[in-house]
Amino acid sequence: MTLSAKGTRLNRRGLETRRHLLKVALGVLADGGAEAVSANLIAREAGVTWGTVQHQFGDADGLWAGVLDYVADNRGPVFDTVTESSDVTGRVAAVVDAMWESLDLPGQKALYNLRKALPAERGELESQFPKTAAAIANWDAEWTAMCEAAFDGLTVDRDRLARVRALLPGAIRGIREEQFFSSYADTDAAKQGLVDALSLYLA
Secondary structure: EEEEOOOEOOOHHHHHHHOOOOHHHHHHHHOOOOHOHHHHHHHHHOOHHHHHHHHHHHHHHHHHHHHHHHHHOOOOOOOOOHHOOOOOHHHHHHHHHHHHHHOOHHHHHHHHHHHHOOOOOOHHHHHHHHHHHHHHHHHHHHHHHHHHHHHHOOOOOOOHHHHHHHHHHHHHHHHHHHHOOOOOOOOHHHHHHHHHHHHHHOO
Protein backbone atom coordinates (compact mmCIF):
# COMPACT_ATOMS: atom_id res chain seq x y z
CA MET A 1 0.00 0.00 0.00
CA THR A 2 1.42 3.38 -1.06
CA LEU A 3 1.02 6.23 1.40
CA SER A 4 1.31 9.99 1.13
CA ALA A 5 4.00 11.88 3.03
CA LYS A 6 1.48 12.33 5.87
CA GLY A 7 0.81 8.61 6.04
CA THR A 8 -2.60 8.65 4.40
CA ARG A 9 -3.56 6.08 1.80
CA LEU A 10 -3.42 7.36 -1.78
CA ASN A 11 -6.48 6.85 -3.97
CA ARG A 12 -6.23 5.99 -7.66
CA ARG A 13 -5.81 9.61 -8.69
CA GLY A 14 -3.14 10.10 -6.05
CA LEU A 15 -1.26 7.03 -7.27
CA GLU A 16 -1.43 8.27 -10.86
CA THR A 17 -0.09 11.67 -9.78
CA ARG A 18 2.75 10.00 -7.90
CA ARG A 19 3.73 7.85 -10.88
CA HIS A 20 3.56 10.89 -13.16
CA LEU A 21 5.83 12.88 -10.87
CA LEU A 22 8.37 10.05 -10.65
CA LYS A 23 8.42 9.53 -14.41
CA VAL A 24 8.92 13.25 -15.03
CA ALA A 25 11.63 13.39 -12.36
CA LEU A 26 13.41 10.45 -13.97
CA GLY A 27 13.33 12.12 -17.38
CA VAL A 28 14.46 15.51 -16.10
CA LEU A 29 17.31 14.03 -14.09
CA ALA A 30 18.42 11.77 -16.93
CA ASP A 31 18.46 14.55 -19.53
CA GLY A 32 20.03 17.26 -17.41
CA GLY A 33 23.10 17.75 -15.28
CA ALA A 34 23.46 18.90 -11.70
CA GLU A 35 21.20 21.89 -12.45
CA ALA A 36 18.35 19.45 -13.13
CA VAL A 37 18.39 18.32 -9.51
CA SER A 38 15.65 20.74 -8.51
CA ALA A 39 12.36 19.66 -6.98
CA ASN A 40 10.78 22.93 -8.09
CA LEU A 41 11.88 22.34 -11.68
CA ILE A 42 10.41 18.85 -11.62
CA ALA A 43 7.12 20.18 -10.23
CA ARG A 44 6.95 22.72 -13.06
CA GLU A 45 7.80 20.11 -15.71
CA ALA A 46 5.15 17.79 -14.26
CA GLY A 47 2.56 20.58 -14.29
CA VAL A 48 1.82 20.33 -10.57
CA THR A 49 2.13 22.66 -7.60
CA TRP A 50 4.77 22.42 -4.90
CA GLY A 51 1.93 21.50 -2.55
CA THR A 52 1.32 18.36 -4.63
CA VAL A 53 4.97 17.38 -4.27
CA GLN A 54 4.77 17.97 -0.53
CA HIS A 55 1.61 15.87 -0.27
CA GLN A 56 3.25 13.00 -2.13
CA PHE A 57 6.83 13.13 -0.83
CA GLY A 58 7.04 15.73 1.94
CA ASP A 59 10.06 17.58 0.56
CA ALA A 60 12.95 17.28 -1.89
CA ASP A 61 14.53 14.58 0.28
CA GLY A 62 11.41 12.44 0.01
CA LEU A 63 11.24 13.04 -3.75
CA TRP A 64 14.85 11.96 -4.36
CA ALA A 65 14.33 8.88 -2.19
CA GLY A 66 11.17 8.14 -4.19
CA VAL A 67 13.11 8.40 -7.47
CA LEU A 68 15.78 6.00 -6.20
CA ASP A 69 13.14 3.49 -5.12
CA TYR A 70 11.25 3.92 -8.41
CA VAL A 71 14.33 3.15 -10.49
CA ALA A 72 15.16 0.14 -8.31
CA ASP A 73 11.63 -1.22 -8.64
CA ASN A 74 11.57 -0.84 -12.43
CA ARG A 75 15.11 -1.64 -13.55
CA GLY A 76 14.57 -5.36 -14.19
CA PRO A 77 17.33 -7.98 -14.08
CA VAL A 78 20.87 -6.67 -14.57
CA PHE A 79 23.09 -9.73 -14.18
CA ASP A 80 20.50 -12.30 -15.28
CA THR A 81 22.83 -14.05 -17.79
CA VAL A 82 26.11 -13.65 -15.87
CA THR A 83 26.05 -17.09 -14.25
CA GLU A 84 25.75 -18.81 -17.64
CA SER A 85 29.56 -18.77 -17.70
CA SER A 86 31.30 -21.40 -15.60
CA ASP A 87 34.62 -19.59 -15.07
CA VAL A 88 35.80 -16.40 -13.40
CA THR A 89 36.87 -14.65 -16.61
CA GLY A 90 33.50 -15.26 -18.24
CA ARG A 91 31.65 -13.97 -15.20
CA VAL A 92 33.82 -10.84 -14.95
CA ALA A 93 33.35 -10.12 -18.66
CA ALA A 94 29.59 -10.54 -18.37
CA VAL A 95 29.41 -8.23 -15.35
CA VAL A 96 31.51 -5.56 -17.10
CA ASP A 97 29.39 -5.78 -20.26
CA ALA A 98 26.13 -5.56 -18.30
CA MET A 99 27.33 -2.55 -16.33
CA TRP A 100 28.67 -0.89 -19.48
CA GLU A 101 25.33 -1.22 -21.25
CA SER A 102 23.39 -0.04 -18.21
CA LEU A 103 25.09 3.36 -18.35
CA ASP A 104 22.85 4.25 -21.31
CA LEU A 105 19.65 3.58 -19.37
CA PRO A 106 17.66 6.63 -18.21
CA GLY A 107 17.59 5.30 -14.66
CA GLN A 108 21.37 5.12 -14.44
CA LYS A 109 21.80 8.57 -15.97
CA ALA A 110 19.27 10.00 -13.53
CA LEU A 111 20.95 8.42 -10.53
CA TYR A 112 24.38 9.59 -11.65
CA ASN A 113 23.23 13.21 -11.99
CA LEU A 114 21.34 13.03 -8.72
CA ARG A 115 24.20 11.57 -6.71
CA LYS A 116 26.66 14.02 -8.27
CA ALA A 117 24.54 16.92 -7.00
CA LEU A 118 24.08 15.55 -3.48
CA PRO A 119 26.61 16.16 -0.67
CA ALA A 120 29.63 13.91 -1.15
CA GLU A 121 30.45 13.68 2.55
CA ARG A 122 28.44 10.87 4.13
CA GLY A 123 27.64 12.66 7.38
CA GLU A 124 26.43 15.74 5.54
CA LEU A 125 24.29 13.63 3.20
CA GLU A 126 22.69 11.75 6.07
CA SER A 127 22.03 14.99 7.94
CA GLN A 128 20.54 16.95 5.02
CA PHE A 129 18.88 14.12 3.10
CA PRO A 130 18.22 11.23 5.52
CA LYS A 131 15.60 9.49 3.34
CA THR A 132 17.77 9.75 0.24
CA ALA A 133 20.79 8.48 2.18
CA ALA A 134 18.76 5.46 3.33
CA ALA A 135 17.66 4.77 -0.26
CA ILE A 136 21.29 4.96 -1.44
CA ALA A 137 22.29 2.57 1.34
CA ASN A 138 19.63 0.15 0.06
CA TRP A 139 21.08 0.45 -3.44
CA ASP A 140 24.55 -0.33 -2.12
CA ALA A 141 23.22 -3.36 -0.25
CA GLU A 142 21.52 -4.61 -3.42
CA TRP A 143 24.72 -4.03 -5.40
CA THR A 144 26.62 -6.14 -2.86
CA ALA A 145 24.06 -8.95 -3.16
CA MET A 146 24.15 -8.78 -6.97
CA CYS A 147 27.94 -9.11 -7.05
CA GLU A 148 27.87 -12.00 -4.59
CA ALA A 149 25.24 -13.77 -6.71
CA ALA A 150 27.18 -13.10 -9.93
CA PHE A 151 30.05 -15.25 -8.67
CA ASP A 152 27.94 -17.83 -6.88
CA GLY A 153 29.32 -21.34 -7.26
CA LEU A 154 32.88 -20.19 -8.01
CA THR A 155 35.79 -20.19 -5.62
CA VAL A 156 36.78 -16.56 -5.23
CA ASP A 157 38.26 -14.73 -2.27
CA ARG A 158 35.44 -12.76 -0.61
CA ASP A 159 37.71 -9.90 0.47
CA ARG A 160 39.01 -9.51 -3.08
CA LEU A 161 35.48 -9.66 -4.44
CA ALA A 162 34.53 -6.84 -2.07
CA ARG A 163 37.39 -4.73 -3.44
CA VAL A 164 36.35 -5.50 -7.02
CA ARG A 165 32.78 -4.52 -6.15
CA ALA A 166 34.02 -1.17 -4.85
CA LEU A 167 36.23 -0.60 -7.91
CA LEU A 168 33.88 -1.55 -10.76
CA PRO A 169 31.41 1.37 -10.92
CA GLY A 170 34.11 4.05 -11.02
CA ALA A 171 36.39 2.07 -13.33
CA ILE A 172 33.69 1.35 -15.90
CA ARG A 173 32.32 4.88 -15.84
CA GLY A 174 35.83 6.29 -16.19
CA ILE A 175 36.59 4.15 -19.24
CA ARG A 176 33.20 4.98 -20.72
CA GLU A 177 33.68 8.74 -20.33
CA GLU A 178 37.15 8.56 -21.88
CA GLN A 179 35.59 7.87 -25.28
CA PHE A 180 33.92 11.30 -25.24
CA PHE A 181 37.23 13.14 -24.93
CA SER A 182 39.54 14.14 -27.78
CA SER A 183 41.93 11.27 -27.23
CA TYR A 184 43.08 8.17 -29.02
CA ALA A 185 42.17 5.86 -26.15
CA ASP A 186 40.90 2.44 -27.25
CA THR A 187 37.99 1.85 -24.89
CA ASP A 188 37.51 -1.72 -26.10
CA ALA A 189 41.12 -2.48 -25.20
CA ALA A 190 40.66 -0.74 -21.85
CA LYS A 191 37.56 -2.81 -21.11
CA GLN A 192 39.40 -6.01 -21.99
CA GLY A 193 42.34 -4.96 -19.84
CA LEU A 194 39.97 -4.42 -16.92
CA VAL A 195 38.42 -7.86 -17.44
CA ASP A 196 41.86 -9.52 -17.67
CA ALA A 197 43.20 -7.77 -14.57
CA LEU A 198 40.16 -8.43 -12.39
CA SER A 199 39.94 -12.05 -13.54
CA LEU A 200 43.54 -12.67 -12.52
CA TYR A 201 42.97 -10.86 -9.22
CA LEU A 202 39.90 -12.93 -8.34
CA ALA A 203 41.28 -16.23 -9.56
